[in-house]
Amino acid sequence: MLRARELSKRYRQGEAEITALDGFSYDFPPGATAVVGPSGSGKTTLLNLLAGFDRPTAGEVELAGVRIDTLDEDGRAGVRLAHAGFVFQSWNLLPTLTALENVAFPLLLAGVSRLERDRRARGLLERVGLASRADHRPNQLSGGEQQRVAIARALALEPTVLFADEPTGNLDSAAGARVLDLLLEHASGERRLVIVTHDLDIASRAERVLHLRDGRLVRVEDDAAI
Amino acid sequence: MELLVLVWRNLTARLTRSLFTWLGIAVATASMVLFLSFGEGLRQALAAEMGNMGPQIRVVAQGTDAFSPPLPELPPEMLGQIEALAPELGIQKVIPAVVMFRGGFDPATSFLFYGLPEGADPRDFYPPARVAAGRIDPHPDGAVVGAKKAELNHLTLGKPLRLSREVTVPVVGVLEPAGSMVDSFIFVPMKTLQKVLGTRNYGVFLLQLDPSADVEEVARKLEAAIPGIDAQSTTEALKFAERALRIGDLIRFGISLVALVVGGLLVANTVMMSVYERTREFGVMRAIGARRRFIFGLVLSEALFLALAGGLAGVLAGILGSAAINLYTQQAVGLALSAVTPRLALFSMAIALVLGLAAGLLPARNASRIPVTEALGRI
Incomplete structure (x- = not known):
C-alpha cells in the first residue's frame, strides 16, 4: 500500500520560505499512477517524500504498511530495500559494475547468497531482453539498455511499489516505448507503479493521472476520464 | 560481487591515482622498516655476540659503560684482590687485559687492540675463534688479526703493524671470519700494549665463572668487596644496550613518522577525491536501500585496502633494502647490522593499517552522511 496524508514540504531559501508541496493527500490504488505537472509543481518533491528519500515538513507517508515519515534515514532505507524499486531519468547504474552485478546489487544488500543472486539477476536480465549483455559495463550499453538494466534492478526484490522519475526522458521513442512497456507490465495485481512525467502521452498509458500545480494536487483523472 | 570486489573495482577504475597512492604508502612503510631494522639488527648481533663471549663478567673502572673501550685505570694489585676472592665466589679464571682504540670514521681507519696476558689467546676472549693462517697466540711479540680487519687493511702474515712511534709488531696470525666483532679486533701481547700506553695498569679483568655460579650475584659481591669497580655481566650489558637501542628506535621512528604522515595524507586525499x-x-546505492554503515564500510575498506597493499609492498621492499644494507655492513665491519624481524614486520603492517584507518575515517563519514536527495541531485 502507498498512502499520503496532508503531505507538505517547505524549504528555506535565504529569507524566503518555499512551499514545494502543500497538503497532498492521496491513497494510491494498485496499478499505474502518473504524476504530471509543469516544472516546479512539486513532482520530484512528492516522489522524494513517497520514496522516503526525504522527510516531510508535515503529514504522513505510509509505504507497505510502515509510517516512513517517522523513520530515520537507515530505517527508510530498510523499507525501500524491502518494498520499493526505483528508475530515474539518468545516471542510474553503478559505473564500475557489470549489468549483471548492477541487477544483483539490491540482492547483495538484502543478504541473498552469491549463487542465488547470480541466478535471479540473470533471470531478470532475460526478462528485460538483455541476457546477452550481462557482462557489459554501463558505458558499453546504450541509453535504452541502461534503463532496462535499471528496471531489472528495480524489480530484483519484487517490490510492491515501483517509482519511476521521467524514465524515458533521455531515450528515443522506440527505446522509450520499450522501457514504458516493461514498467507497466510490472504494475499488475496488487503492485503499484508511480511514474512522474511531463509527457502526457506517457501519462495516458497509466490508469490514473494526478495533476500537480504549485505544490498542490489540483486534479485526479482516472481511466474513465482519460 | 562482495564488498571486496566493489572496493577493487573502485580502486582500479582510477588506476593511476590508486597506484601512486599505493606507492606512497609502500615507500613510507619501507623507510620505516629500514630505519627500525638497524635497531633490530644491532639487538640480534649483540645477543649473538654476548652468547659467544667466553667471560661472563668484565670488571672495569667505575663509570665505564658496557660498550666503550675501558681506559687502563685498574692498578696491578687489584688482580691479586680478585684472585684472592676467586675460590670463594666460584671464579675459574681471571684474565687481565688492556684495550686501546684508535678511532676513525671509516672502518678501515679504526683499530681496536686487545692486549692479552701471557698464557691467554683470542679463544679465551671468544671461544669459537679459529686461526686461518699463522698462529693463534700473539706472544711473545706479534699480532693476531681478525679476518675483517686483515681484509680491510691488507694485513698478511709478516706485515709490520705500527702501534706507536717506538713499538711495531709483525702480524703472526690471521683469524677465520667469525661473523662477530672479533673479526675487527687485533690481539697483541699485553706487555706490548702497556708499553705503548705507558702504564702498568690494566683496562679490564675478564672473569670466567663456574657453570653453577650465579653471575649477577658474583658481580654484586665483587663490587661490594672492591671499591671503585664495575662488574658487568653480559645480561647487564645487553640491558644497557637495550636502553640505548630504544632511544635510537624512538628517534628513527620519529624520522620515519614524517614519511608515514605524508603517506597517510596521500590516502586521505585519494579517498576523499x-x-x-x-x-x-x-x-x-542509498536510494536502492543501502544503509549508511554500508557506504561507510565501503569507503573505509578502500582506504584500508590501499594501506594494507602499500604496507605489504613496503615491508617486502624493506626486507630487500635490509639485505642490501647487510651486504655492505658485512663487507665493511663483518656484521649484519640490519634485520627485519617478524615483530618489526608486524609492527610496520599495523602502523600502515592504522594510517589507512585514520585516513579513511573522515571520507567514509562524509560519504555516509550525504543526504540521499542531495547525492542524487534531486532537490
Whole structure:
C-alpha cells in the first residue's frame, strides 16, 4: 500500500520560505499512477517524500504498511530495500559494475547468497531482453539498455511499489516505448507503479493521472476520464 | 560481487591515482622498516655476540659503560684482590687485559687492540675463534688479526703493524671470519700494549665463572668487596644496550613518522577525491536501500585496502633494502647490522593499517552522511 496524508514540504531559501508541496493527500490504488505537472509543481518533491528519500515538513507517508515519515534515514532505507524499486531519468547504474552485478546489487544488500543472486539477476536480465549483455559495463550499453538494466534492478526484490522519475526522458521513442512497456507490465495485481512525467502521452498509458500545480494536487483523472 | 570486489573495482577504475597512492604508502612503510631494522639488527648481533663471549663478567673502572673501550685505570694489585676472592665466589679464571682504540670514521681507519696476558689467546676472549693462517697466540711479540680487519687493511702474515712511534709488531696470525666483532679486533701481547700506553695498569679483568655460579650475584659481591669497580655481566650489558637501542628506535621512528604522515595524507586525499566524484553513486546505492554503515564500510575498506597493499609492498621492499644494507655492513665491519624481524614486520603492517584507518575515517563519514536527495541531485 502507498498512502499520503496532508503531505507538505517547505524549504528555506535565504529569507524566503518555499512551499514545494502543500497538503497532498492521496491513497494510491494498485496499478499505474502518473504524476504530471509543469516544472516546479512539486513532482520530484512528492516522489522524494513517497520514496522516503526525504522527510516531510508535515503529514504522513505510509509505504507497505510502515509510517516512513517517522523513520530515520537507515530505517527508510530498510523499507525501500524491502518494498520499493526505483528508475530515474539518468545516471542510474553503478559505473564500475557489470549489468549483471548492477541487477544483483539490491540482492547483495538484502543478504541473498552469491549463487542465488547470480541466478535471479540473470533471470531478470532475460526478462528485460538483455541476457546477452550481462557482462557489459554501463558505458558499453546504450541509453535504452541502461534503463532496462535499471528496471531489472528495480524489480530484483519484487517490490510492491515501483517509482519511476521521467524514465524515458533521455531515450528515443522506440527505446522509450520499450522501457514504458516493461514498467507497466510490472504494475499488475496488487503492485503499484508511480511514474512522474511531463509527457502526457506517457501519462495516458497509466490508469490514473494526478495533476500537480504549485505544490498542490489540483486534479485526479482516472481511466474513465482519460 | 562482495564488498571486496566493489572496493577493487573502485580502486582500479582510477588506476593511476590508486597506484601512486599505493606507492606512497609502500615507500613510507619501507623507510620505516629500514630505519627500525638497524635497531633490530644491532639487538640480534649483540645477543649473538654476548652468547659467544667466553667471560661472563668484565670488571672495569667505575663509570665505564658496557660498550666503550675501558681506559687502563685498574692498578696491578687489584688482580691479586680478585684472585684472592676467586675460590670463594666460584671464579675459574681471571684474565687481565688492556684495550686501546684508535678511532676513525671509516672502518678501515679504526683499530681496536686487545692486549692479552701471557698464557691467554683470542679463544679465551671468544671461544669459537679459529686461526686461518699463522698462529693463534700473539706472544711473545706479534699480532693476531681478525679476518675483517686483515681484509680491510691488507694485513698478511709478516706485515709490520705500527702501534706507536717506538713499538711495531709483525702480524703472526690471521683469524677465520667469525661473523662477530672479533673479526675487527687485533690481539697483541699485553706487555706490548702497556708499553705503548705507558702504564702498568690494566683496562679490564675478564672473569670466567663456574657453570653453577650465579653471575649477577658474583658481580654484586665483587663490587661490594672492591671499591671503585664495575662488574658487568653480559645480561647487564645487553640491558644497557637495550636502553640505548630504544632511544635510537624512538628517534628513527620519529624520522620515519614524517614519511608515514605524508603517506597517510596521500590516502586521505585519494579517498576523499574519489568520494566527491562518486557522490551520485552513493546516492544511487542509498536510494536502492543501502544503509549508511554500508557506504561507510565501503569507503573505509578502500582506504584500508590501499594501506594494507602499500604496507605489504613496503615491508617486502624493506626486507630487500635490509639485505642490501647487510651486504655492505658485512663487507665493511663483518656484521649484519640490519634485520627485519617478524615483530618489526608486524609492527610496520599495523602502523600502515592504522594510517589507512585514520585516513579513511573522515571520507567514509562524509560519504555516509550525504543526504540521499542531495547525492542524487534531486532537490
